[in-house]
Amino acid sequence: MSLERAVRCTRQDVARRAEVSPAVVSYVINGGPRPVAAATRARVERAIAELGYRPNKTASALARGRSQQVGLVVVDTTNPFYAELAAAIDHELFLRGMTLITVSAVHRPSDAQATALESLAEHDVRAAILAADPNPADVAYARAKGLPLVVLNEMAPSAGISSAIVDYRSATIEAVRHLAGHGRRRIGFVGNFVRDLRYPAWREALDGAGLTPGPAVNCAWTIDAGFEAGRRLAADHRGEVDALFVASDALAMGCIAGLREAGLGVPDDIAIVSFDGTRVAPYVGPGLTTMAQPIDRIAADAVELVLDADAEPGTPLAYTAQMVVRGSCGC
Amino acid sequence: MSLERAVRCTRQDVARRAEVSPAVVSYVINGGPRPVAAATRARVERAIAELGYRPNKTASALARGRSQQVGLVVVDTTNPFYAELAAAIDHELFLRGMTLITVSAVHRPSDAQATALESLAEHDVRAAILAADPNPADVAYARAKGLPLVVLNEMAPSAGISSAIVDYRSATIEAVRHLAGHGRRRIGFVGNFVRDLRYPAWREALDGAGLTPGPAVNCAWTIDAGFEAGRRLAADHRGEVDALFVASDALAMGCIAGLREAGLGVPDDIAIVSFDGTRVAPYVGPGLTTMAQPIDRIAADAVELVLDADAEPGTPLAYTAQMVVRGSCGC
DNA sequence: CTGAAAGCGCTTACAG
DNA sequence: CTGAAAGCGCTTACAG
Numbered sequence: 138m139s140l141e142r143a144v145r146c147t148r149q150d151v152a153r154r155a156e157v158s159p160a161v162v163s164y165v166i167n168g169g170p171r172p173v174a175a176a177t178r179a180r181v182e183r184a185i186a187e188l189g190y191r192p193n194k195t196a197s198a199l200a201r202g203r204s205q206q207v208g209l210v211v212v213d214t215t216n217p218f219y220a221e222l223a224a225a226i227d228h229e230l231f232l233r234g235m236t237l238i239t240v241s242a243v244h245r246p247s248d249a250q251a252t253a254l255e256s257l258a259e260h261d262v263r264a265a266i267l268a269a270d271p272n273p274a275d276v277a278y279a280r281a282k283g284l285p286l287v288v289l290n291e292m293a294p295s296a297g298i299s300s301a302i303v304d305y306r307s308a309t310i311e312a313v314r315h316l317a318g319h320g321r322r323r324i325g326f327v328g329n330f331v332r333d334l335r336y337p338a339w340r341e342a343l344d345g346a347g348l349t350p351g352p353a354v355n356c357a358w359t360i361d362a363g364f365e366a367g368r369r370l371a372a373d374h375r376g377e378v379d380a381l382f383v384a385s386d387a388l389a390m391g392c393i394a395g396l397r398e399a400g401l402g403v404p405d406d407i408a409i410v411s412f413d414g415t416r417v418a419p420y421v422g423p424g425l426t427t428m429a430q431p432i433d434r435i436a437a438d439a440v441e442l443v444l445d446a447d448a449e450p451g452t453p454l455a456y457t458a459q460m461v462v463r464g465s466c467g468c
Numbered sequence: 469m470s471l472e473r474a475v476r477c478t479r480q481d482v483a484r485r486a487e488v489s490p491a492v493v494s495y496v497i498n499g500g501p502r503p504v505a506a507a508t509r510a511r512v513e514r515a516i517a518e519l520g521y522r523p524n525k526t527a528s529a530l531a532r533g534r535s536q537q538v539g540l541v542v543v544d545t546t547n548p549f550y551a552e553l554a555a556a557i558d559h560e561l562f563l564r565g566m567t568l569i570t571v572s573a574v575h576r577p578s579d580a581q582a583t584a585l586e587s588l589a590e591h592d593v594r595a596a597i598l599a600a601d602p603n604p605a606d607v608a609y610a611r612a613k614g615l616p617l618v619v620l621n622e623m624a625p626s627a628g629i630s631s632a633i634v635d636y637r638s639a640t641i642e643a644v645r646h647l648a649g650h651g652r653r654r655i656g657f658v659g660n661f662v663r664d665l666r667y668p669a670w671r672e673a674l675d676g677a678g679l680t681p682g683p684a685v686n687c688a689w690t691i692d693a694g695f696e697a698g699r700r701l702a703a704d705h706r707g708e709v710d711a712l713f714v715a716s717d718a719l720a721m722g723c724i725a726g727l728r729e730a731g732l733g734v735p736d737d738i739a740i741v742s743f744d745g746t747r748v749a750p751y752v753g754p755g756l757t758t759m760a761q762p763i764d765r766i767a768a769d770a771v772e773l774v775l776d777a778d779a780e781p782g783t784p785l786a787y788t789a790q791m792v793v794r795g796s797c798g799c
Numbered sequence: 800c801t802g803a804a805a806g807c808g809c810t811t812a813c814a815g
Numbered sequence: 816c817t818g819a820a821a822g823c824g825c826t827t828a829c830a831g
Contacts, residue, residue, distance in 0.1 A: 145613075147824060158802045163826060170827065174800055194590045195535065196824030198526045199807050206569075206591075214555055215747065220546050227545075227572055236591070238537075238569050241558055259525045260537075260567070282476075360751055394751040416546065417748075420691055420725040478808060489818045494810060501811065505816055527808030530823050 146190045155184035166192055198261050207443065208257030208265040209239045210275075216358065216387050217415040218430070222268060222289070225436030233444070238262065242269040254278050254286075264443040267291070270332075271298075287443045289435060292332060299442050301435055301454035305334040306341070308428040308458035312382050312410040313342035315426075315460065319467050321380035321408055325351035327366045327392055328384025329358065335384050335412070351378045356388070363388035367395020375399075379407060386413040386427055389465070393422040404467035414461055424463030431456050477521050486515035497523055529592050538774065539588030539596040540570045541606075547689065547718050548746040549761070553599060553620070556767030564775070569593065573600040585609050585617075595774040598622070601663075602629075618774045620766060623663060630773050632766055632785035636665040637672075639759040639789035643713050643741040644673035646757075646791065650798050652711035652739055656682035658697045658723055659715025660689065666715050666743070682709045687719070694719035698726020706730075710738060717744040717758055720796070724753040735798035745792055754795030762787050 152159040157177060164171045165181040173181070184190070198204035207230055211219045227237040238260060240253050254275040257265050264285035267275070271288050276298055279286040287299040316324050326339045330353070343350050352374040356362040366388070370378060383389040389411035393403050403409055403422050411418070414429020435456060442448050462468050483490040488508060495502045496512040504512070515521070529535035538561055542550045558568045569591060571584050585606040588596050595616035598606070602619050607629055610617040618630040647655050657670045661684070674681050683705040687693040697719070701709060714720040720742035724734050734740050734753050742749070745760020766787060773779050793799050 145824090149824080159825085160802060160804095160827080161800090164801090167826080172800060177800080191586065191590055193530075193592065193824055195526055195529045195592045196807090197826075199524075199530050199809085200824080200826040202807070202826095204526060214545070214558075215548070215551050217546070217548075220551050224545050224572065227570075231572075236569060236571065236587070238567060239558075240567065241555065241562075255522065256567070259522055261524065261526045360748060364751065390748065390751050394755070397754075417691060417721065420695065420721050423728075424725070476808090480808080490809085491811080491818060491820095492816090495817090498810080503816060508816080524808055527823090528810075530825085531808080531810040533810095533823070 155180040208262040210253040229440040299450040306338040309338035310342040316380040323351040324380040326353035330355040360391040363391025364395040367392035371399030383411040408467040409465040426466035428458035486511040539593040541584040560771040630781040637669040640669035641673040647711040654682040657684035661686040691722040694722025695726040698723035702730030714742040739798040740796040757797035759789035
């Protein structure tokens, strides 16, 4: 448990044992930039194995000017969607020998001096993925520093920034139509009104179906907020709503509990289609019918995009959500 | 988006602007190890502010021999308990100006060459927290390298390793007694039989209450496994079980869904007390009655312990779980 | 194909 | 109180 500098096995040790220069050890490890004779390489590899040598990433990062780490900025790792997204990104990076360093956007606002990206930049991250409302300062910072950045599931803040996003509009329309197809006529909305295409899309779908909008609740993205929304709907709009489009699985989880507390059942009294397709969805209420995001594909593409040196930020990558039908919609 | 070495503002730039040597800049930033005259300090601070200078953590880590990062090894960040624990640890570290780097224990086994801790050590992490079954190789490695390590909620693998753990035994006994107090007589178990004190404690509590053990299902720690357990209990033991002690909130979430699919209601047919006290517990089924772990305190203590240079691994820190009563127990 | 050497941006004894 | 200099463990042009 001592904090003295640990005795570590360095490249020097390997070099000595293999009777080569330290440079050659690097050449072998990195497969370049200079060629190495097969016999020499074998000696080096043996020395590495015998010593259990593992190159120090800090030193490597300093020499290279960038690390093997990719930064991820998330709003709330506790939300199942973000937890699964982060896990998927972590796995993609792992496959490439890189590691993920996650910073929560939550306790950042209080830290006036450091935006999330700046704090990642201090670590020489090679790239950053933003799964949170893009702070303009962050975006400007990334551009100024030449830090590859991709924004996930948020409106692309400005030209010149890569982004990947699910087609919220068409997914929402499909969800609302599905509820209407079940004969529901008072279809409400639970989610966030601000800068989220799902809210206008919900209205658009109702217009298209010739239905008057049911009650809508504007709320934060937490389970607790969903619960409050459910309770409020039951209290203020009982009888005026027979279905809900709920903008996330987490919200739906809270909402169903809030409705139930008020004596309203899902799907009988109120049918629900939610959004995300997380792994908890099958176990929420009667099973959530949900518009599933292709989380693994988004993660893979984001990693690929952000690691590709030549990627020029172009049109946002677009994904289609897939409806997964379970009990909550009344099917 | 270019990958050229970004032009960055270094300590040199600050030194030039403040007309001091680079060393003095370090003295100011680190508050030592040499004193700096007030006037000089002021000049340096102004230069730092004007340039927006932020010290490079990679270089600092290399020079110091350790970084400002603490590593966390977790089984499954997707499990709400671990997600909340990781978030709490992250927050504690943030308060100390440090960052968290999480590695998943899940995709490690396939990587024969690198245990989770070794991969963290490559990053010069200052310390590591293990919220996963401690791999003996990892533990030996930490000891050999002098890497401060604390193991959370697992049996302390051996002397010389710090650990913090909830008192599983007494919490389980309290949970089982609570169910018995509701008149339940066939109290089953869902969880893991191996190396988990909750399983023997469940039996012990039943013995103490003069009850025959109900059916027990040995399963993994996932929601899916909980679902399967619920389904199996309903299929194989219907009528032989009127209550369950379920070893985690996530398991309970799956289990309740599995029981419901088979037509069994909670708490009427089967009362449940689970474990963890996560933020989803209020919204699972009729609300989970759960033995809540003091997640924030565990996180704070773990961080403190692992960062304290003088901490000698002693008796494991012990915590008491607190029963939070909701609907699932039939109260 | 191999190696001596400069450099990445810091920390910190050591000498003034 | 301040600074010149060595060193952390790597990468990589450059010269052989």
